[in-house]
Amino acid sequence: MSFVTFGPRELAAAAPEIVLAAAGCVMILLDAFAPSSRRWLATLSLAAIAASSWFLIQAPIGTSFSSRYETSDLTVAAGLFAAATAAIATLVAKPYLRRTGEERGEFYALLLWGHLGVSLMVRGLDLLVVFIGLETLSLSFYVLAAFFRKIPASSEAGLKYFLTGAFASAFTLYGIALLFGKSGSVRIAALSRPDLATDPLVTFALLLLLVGFGFKMSLAPFHAWAPDVYQGMPTPAVAYLSVAPKGASLIVLFRVLAAVFESGMPDRFRAGIAALAILSMSLGNVVALAQRDIKRLLAYSGIAHMGYVAIALAVFGREALAAVIVYFFAYVVSNAGAFAAVSALYRDETKPHPVGLLAGEGRRSPFPSAVLALCLFSLAGIPATAGFIGKFFVFKAAIEKELYALAIIGIVNSLVSIGYYLKIVYVLYMRDPVGDELPPALAPADRLALLLCGAGILVLGIFPATLWDLARRAAASLPLGP
């Protein structure tokens, strides 16, 4: 039994999270005691995210808190894409909250704390740290889902997310308990024992973790919450929820599985994950075809994308993890960008978001429409966009491991997905506008967020070499085979 020491090394390692936690408290206090400062909250929040990222990059590489906490290329990479998501969400949130008349400090505080939870999940080497991160994230977003107290759809989203989320957390905790029982420790490193890899109880525990984190990823069949929650939750919060927690969950799964299956993933387990991947891709894409609400459509598209990512989990290896990291960087700019555009394009936040309302927006609000179209092409995986690069590496990893069937099913699925992505592009550019009220002027913060996402999609899509090198370095942090 080792005691946790707290010295300068620990302080440096935890600085990113300390900044986030403190900044969240400051938001609440400022909101309560200096209401006139509300219009600066978004800027402060961005500063906190930037400071936290800076501390993350500066933190000394290695472990701290008696090997419970990691700073590595992997955690830096994951921290950066989560921070990028948080920054986009914050930028979008400012005009969004102003339009809805709900510009309150809680929103930013909850977003920052949720981001803190993601950071803990990624960096924890101890299953309890990971679990605390997961719960911090979840609790913040349960509240964010129900942020519009007066709107029934929002309360419904909060309640649904809370009930199902609590259920999923119980699975996770049960899995952790079983692993603790078998290995005698909550540390992930303690799972690296040859006898554990073949132990049926450990396999069962891993399946429980797969359910718990699969729920966070909205991986089918644990996806049912996503469309309802996305629909009711404020769009900027969805921009974060639909990207960063999914990436963090996947990294946790990689970490745990890498510890247990040091000598390679058993074929049966791989087949199970492959089945989830196929189910998630197929179900997400087919159901998305039938959606009329853009937030629900993007929710199902997200379910499908987690299927593609699960292909990489089934491939399992250093190249696959690197592919996942590239995929999530691409997913930040494409998916968070799409939600940012949705937030900028829809005037009435409190009503549903039917795709048909976007008719003719291509001419009326050219910039957000163009970025939305670019995001959709990127999500569809058209070359010269970031989304293509993500798919490129995932499919490359799959073919390298000779998982041809999985690659072919994946590619057929991306063909299906083009159907609904193009449907939105069609509505944007090829239909005449419905009403004649002019769209509101684009807020500067929205413009900046959209510009960043659009530029990110093209830059990552055309010059992916640096990102791939970063991802490969990051992937080398885990004890994985090639």
Added chain:
Amino acid sequence: MSALFDGQPLTELVFLPTVAALILLLFPERRSREAKIFAIAASLAEFALSIPLWTRFNVVSGGFQFVEKADWIPALGISYIVGIDGISLVLILLTTILTPVSLLYSLTHVEKSARAFSIAFLVLETGVIGTLVALDLALFYVFWEVMLVPMYFIIGIWGGSRRIYAAMKFFLFTMAGSLLMFLAILYLAIRHHAETGRWSFLLADLALVSYPTMAIETVLFLAFALAFAIKVPVFPLHTWLPDAHTEAPTAGSIILAGILLKLGVYGYLRFALPLFPDAATRFAPWLGVLGVIGVVYGALVAYAQKDMKRLVAYSSVSHLGLVVIGIGAFTGAAMTGAVLQMVNHGLSTGALFLLVGVLYERRHTREIADYGGIAGVVPITTGLFLVATFSSIGLPGLNGFIGEFLILLGTWTSDHRWWAVAAATGVVLSAIYMLSLVQRVFWGPLTHEENRRIPEIRGTELVAAGALVLLMIWIGVRPNYFLDRLRPSVEEIRRSVELRKTAQRAPVAVRPAAGVRP
């Protein structure tokens, strides 16, 4: 001036249209006429850039010229490598000619968001030229797919009444083929890595990959062939074509029929043949048979059309079938003829679409029955249409004759003599449906009162159509000026296929890769 071209002529050629498109983004939305004129100027500058390639091209060599190389994703050996041989050269020239022609035509016809229209065309030109110069499979794939997006918008926004359906069908059909090709490219690169320990997506490197079994080579070949066959389109994958061509705006139809279809054949020649010589040889008879079916089927269906534009669209299926026969026959003459015929078809079909567009803009109908006897009303249009028709049906003295003759000759001397017979019937059929079209539209009594006052072809339209007609005559009279640039490259492809085939039969590698191979 020449110093400009000494540097990186191909890179400049690929990205000049994109730069012009970016500049166009800065134009105010309302300045549509200025935007259109700027786009025409940019496409003419692009044409000017392409001329030195033609004049400085080394006619004796069949290899790649003007090669430029730079790292792109070094960790995976993906590079930006571009270069051209005679085949890409003539298709590049075709592109740089047809793009200003279609933009010139659109000057007086596209009213809705002209700026966006011009941007789409310029981006499309970058995609097409990039596809024609790329010598790295990843680079090729990127350009190949990027072409789809502007074309989707061109059909979907500026097209006819069923444009949405046509645009979607076009996008999904083409995408369906290329996605499997994408997996095949990945497989090839991974296999190359496994064999040599080095990552590369270069065509020259991947062409040395050996396949464990014939079945694997066949599957990979089919993945590539499917992508290209859909683009051509080879019967029975042609169903997207009539819709896309008919619904696209005139300028879009010109580019679609004139250039995009050729890229399918180009891809087959450039990639499928050298990469999979054995499978390609085995499947060549099938290709020829599909070509024969395409020739006859396309011609018969064209004859049955009541809509002028649809008739021209189906004639493309027939003409491209002839090209496919030429490729399948695999003799020097047939393949050279096939490549030249692609250019010819681009010119004649481009001109036909343009002139049909001219009539449509004035009468707002494409029904053949709504016309008749207008030769006296619009004599210049009629004259141009006749030349384009004669070119299309292969009248001696015009370009179409040279291509068709070479294909028939080359096919007759190959192992598949009867294809030549079938192809010849296609030539006869094309005369029937095209001449009957001319007769029903231009000759005969003037039955519709409205047709008495159809305005004659205008200045810009005349320049656009006239340029194409001049080229038809030039190729018809001086074919060797063009064929000289094609022959060595075609021979190079044939030679590499023959070499590779023998190399695989005998395990001794003819071109060992500098000691890296175990």
